[in-house]
Amino acid sequence: MLKYKNLFTPTKIGSVELKNRFALAPMGPLGLGDADGGFNQRGIDYYTERAKGGTGLIITGVTFVENEIEGHGMPSCPCSTYNPVHFIRTAKEMTERIHAYQSKVFLQLSGGFGRVTIPTNLGEYPPVAPSPIQHRWLDKTCRELTVAEIKTIIKKFGDGAANAKRAGFDGIQIHAVHEGYLIDQFAISLFNHRTDEYGGSLENRLRFAREIVEEIKDRCGEDFPVTLRYSPKSFIKGLRDGALPGEEFTEKGRDIEEGIAAAKMLVDYGYDALDVDVGSYDSWWWSHPPMYQAKGLYKPFAKLMKENVDVPIICAGRMDNPDLAAQAIEDGSCDIISLGRPLLADPDYANKLRQGRTQDIRPCISCQEGCMGRIQEYAILNCAVNPQACRERVTAYNPILNKKKVLIIGGGVAGCEAARVLALRGHQVKLLEKSNQLGGNLIPGGAPDFKEDDLLLADWYANQLNKLDVEVAYHTEADRETVLKAEADTVIVATGSNPRTISLGNNENVYTAAQVLNKEVDPGQKTVVVGGGLVGCETALWLAQNDKEVAIVEVMDELLKNNGPLCHANSEMLENLIPYHGIEVITGAAAEKYQAGSLKLKVGSEEQEINCDSVILAVGYQEDNQLYEELKFDVPDIHLLGDAKEVANIMYAIWDAFEVANHI
Template identity: 30%
Template sequence: MADIAYPHLFQPIRIGAVEIRNRLYMTAHGLGYAVPDPEMPGYSIPSDRHIAYYEERARGGIGLIIQESTVPHPSSQGSAFGYQTATVAAAFAEKNVPHFARVAEAVHRHGAKLFLQLWHGGHHADPRWHPGGPKRPLLSASDVPAVEAYAIPRAASIEEIRSIVDGFAQSARNAKAAGYDGIEIQGAHSALVEQFLSPFYNKRDDAYGGSAQKRLRFAFELLEAVRGAVGPSLAVGFRLNTDELLPGGLSDEDCADVARRLDETGLVDFLDLDIGTMHTAPLMIAGSYVPKLPAEDFIAAVRPAINRAVVLGCPGRMNDPADAERLVAEGKMDMVGAARAHIAEPEFARLAQAGRPEKIRPCIACNHCLEGILSGVACVINPATGREAAWGVQSFAAAVPRKRVVVIGAGPAGLEAARVAALRGHEVRLIDRRDHIGGAQSLMATLPGREVVDDVLRWYERELGDLGVALHLNEEARADAIAALQPDAVVIATGARFERTGVTGFIAAPIPGWDRPFVFTPEQILEAEAECGDRVIVLDEEGQSTAAGIAERLATGGAKVDIVTRWQLVAPRLQGSGQFAWVLTRLYAQGVTLRPNHYLKEIGDRRVTLFNIFSNEETEIGDVTAVVLVGAKRREDDLAAALRDKVAEIHLVGDAAAPRSLFEAGYEGHRAARLI
């Protein structure tokens, strides 16, 4: 055992009758890959993308996959996160068994086990009368409104409860027929089961509400029905919250009590513990602003209540097998779950088992994947996620002929281009004028809460080293010098820089006063460490983390900072990822003043004039020591024209092609390298 990397992690374990090869499992995560079902409008079926995605991770050595939320009853047509969508597959329909069976076969081909998660959203379910049509009434335990939308449900009647229980049983029967190994009933994340369990949501005074035992009745009925449907050969369990963190909700002790009572039935084979309701979604899927493993202590507190069932735990932001090993070794959980670690790195388990943790591509908790839950999950640091059939681990056939490739710019696009070109066998030289890799991302990594970006840059550094990419830093790429290298192909990934003049999509003209000496771009703050003084105005047009990060950093250093933005919210483009909640919390904590619906009219002598974009009312702020313009970006692509007649094959990628985000940069770098 001593010679094995992570000896506790790679011990097999039994969940009920199901033998699992190691202690790593993928927690359920909605992928948005299901396709509309032509036979049942408004509902969906698993797709080829699902098969490729799950198969890649099964091949990558994971022990257990809990397949994303599926629909157990027609009254829960919507997605896990409450938005109306046709991208969650319907488990309740018997005719869908062959579609689900294809997923099970693909996973089993590689020795992993597969459970299906059944999620009734209750007041988050958002069913429609027809696709894209008016909403149907929402059901819940009571008429307590949902938190994330103006959705007011009505209490399910006894007949409706019976029908839903039947739906779960039928779904479980279908999963068994499709070859699945287990069923997870979603009892956390404010799903319908939790709406019954929790006194915060459940205000009933009939047999399903009132005492803790009565609130558990719905869960017991589901458990008996599902167990009855699948018998002893499949594992059956619940996903459970460990603390609702809601006034009047289930405390950690209450959650332990729920776990104990379910465990004592002897009908559950596993309990899958994590943290978070829809009220605390930014903790449930913790972004980079939250320390790693936020649920560890919550899970450890509930675990002693469980004596029979196997304890699965999702500590949150787990992307290092050493952490997983410790959690099992310390007995905090029997299996360690993660979603995003496996979205980013399909070979997490295999690389850990091989003792190569440094080769695991580390999830940076940016939550871009979460934004794809409706349209198709993708990963900013792994362009192959969701495209496994074409770009998967096994797709790197040697390129013929082998070419000499020069990549200019070691930002995210250039790094990925160099990596993929080298993986395909090309001879690759990567040039950057800076003394380090990362481009704009290395600057972003200096922002508070974004330090983790550096982990992925270090990963690229190691990978490029292993692949023999010739890295030339501190080197200005000049057209003649590049041409003299006689490359067969050049990838131009020289990125973009923020506009000095403050031009934005809102007013496509320079902001008067932009050229005053106390007006800076983000690069001047982050790269050149410009002196900002104690009264700073930050204009945010980008709506992501740049302005907020700079504001927080300067405010932490003692400056009084205002963020001015024409958007209704600071950092609006972090809303889909849930990151904005942490960003705003941190800004308020540092006393940053937020001025939404405002824009900069003019920068005067140590003063600025703002205006409200709706009322035109003006506000003057004096004694200003610095203005930071986070406006549009201008691409840096001069080399493309200079090389046009000198090199046969040129690929312009990422911000150098048109300024966008890290996501597009990595994708285009990858794509270009596949075309060479």
């Protein structure tokens, strides 16, 4: 009996029947379009792979309907009206392949970004908006759209949808009365100060969204589904200022009462389903939830919509726990479960779940380094834990001609990923790990409750290596003699890194963050974390959430300065959580001496003291490459991977390991 049967029952959006309750959430397809506005081969392969993996509905990431009023550097995202014949040709190949797997596919059409354009992605263009308001990222005032320009965009929606229908798409999703994008800016009075027919009353502010769905239905027919990405609540305290979970504040964006009223009106206008989330670019950690947000955070808002409108409700937002997803369908919170980042991490999520192979589902760790972090910095979508995401063809597993005996030293993520890929390809792999478990820095990193998925990733690797019959020798510390005696054809050194330390005197009650996170020591009730990078801030947050009195001392002028590129949703939420939980922050400060329960600091030219039970060092890591240096001239085929090569992040440890292991 299928455990999660209710997730695999059919459902409908308008006239379109879906084979199960899973949708690929729309994520910006940066890097998946070409210079003529079509889908490139990477985009076609990426979306097809998620259909092959069992997802019932594929919703593409944002595609633009026009490229002149709000110009976008090309190639950027696909654009269905830029070169219609080319768009239809490339999209048709994609929709045909998706349909082979009994999946449906909707094209997400966007009216534009307006005041939230990300400058690094969209070029140097004058930002537009409903009114002359402040840009989200730039210290610029946006240009107000004219009525003629609004009408042009509406017509372009009709053109784009007609092109999509011809290309074989089963429906449309409108981007969006959500997250504070251009159409949402019209809908929210904080951003819309117009006095014409597109401003003022809620009906007028929703006119843009209404005329879009009417135009598409007029051009494509009433039975061609049009869904809407919709946020019933914004969580905006002020411009560029978002609210935290549980925080009391005055909503300056769209609040629940108006959110319900607007939802009813939008459904009356003709939208066939609402894809529900909450948040805005001013509170980005709601729209792109980091690990600091709870699982299923949109579920209560989806249920509220379900209780107020009579169309299918799609719900995303960290819904990758199958028990949570099944319960959401069971209790009527939503009709469809939308997975974004979990399907970046594992395109086969739905099939593995249906087959009862839950242990084989590679977890998303909500780091956003491979997806949103790379989108904001490099205009390309990828995944930290899945190097093949959006690169399916160029990273396909290479066949081997000669089976090799490969020895791997170190069972952190780099060693585990290398072992997994080598074993999948057919090599004979042995891994030596000095501790009693795999995972390396995932183990202390996953100690806080909000980092539970780090531990799931460590478990996933252990399970995969076991299934692939990789020989793992625990409690085995390798040296030069051990490696040479093994007579391996190839040696991979992934010995990781060690926490850096500084001397603060006799160092009594001075610990590393790893010692505290692993619960090897008790930091006492009052502690100071020296180092305001990601490890230091997350350690301090975890301690504060466990009722410890914590201060952070950082030598630089701000927190998280040495970490990057972190997705703004992650870094900004963490920066806001620090004061929210009463953590004192002292920047521009050097820790000098700890003695008799007092930490002496140098803050500029002044000295300062903090009384505390302990000091926790989070001052970075040092590569442990000694074994590699001892072996590099004795082993003909040897590779250095992970933190032992260069201390970075989980993404580069996994990616580098995949690259090397796939070409041995």
